[in-house]
Amino acid sequence: DADVTQTPRNRITKTGKRIMLECSQTKGHDRMYWYRQDPGLGLRLIYYSFDVKDINKGEISDGYSVSRQAQAKFSLSLESAIPNQTALYFCATSDSHPGLAFFGQGTRLTVV
């Protein structure tokens, strides 16, 4: 089993719909992150959490929300999806420095 599991792997949704992306990890790490990847832009940080009670906005949090249900689970929600949220989304975990991260396989989200 993968250390960091994202579900779903692929999703197509309509503009205006609410959608949740889920992430679970078996690494036992306290720190979890959500990134989005767009071609030519690398990855950009949406939200991060250092423990269950600590959630922080990243550089592109507008239009997104998160929930840290447990140490091992961190979900990302799009309250009202719009087409420019079409992207590849990655969840990651780390024990200490965010650069030493383990990534999930990604969720490809298409908003039509």
Add this chain to the structure above:
Amino acid sequence: AQSVTQLDSHVSVSEGTPVLLRCNYSSSYSPSLFWYVQHPNKGLQLLLKYTSAATLVKGINGFEAEFKKSETSFHLTKPSAHMSDAAEYFCVVSGQAAGNKLTFGGGTRVLVKP
């Protein structure tokens, strides 16, 4: 503010020849630098890291990178490319001034020809 520029969006090499992926960074303080690899339909995997120790850093799968402060560069090299090296590579910078948050380069896609 910190930033990363990967100078080539695509690199094509023949199997068995050297690979060079170029990365320049900007950071207010002594940065930490990383290279990640992303194979098709996979998540990112850490190749190597520089955190102010030796300037020549060895990573997995025969890759290495050299930190050159005077040139603000952290280029990734491999002496002999293998077909399995075909992937996208990301250079990443992190600095204390930015709360250790990561800034990713735009990525370099490597094609390996037989």
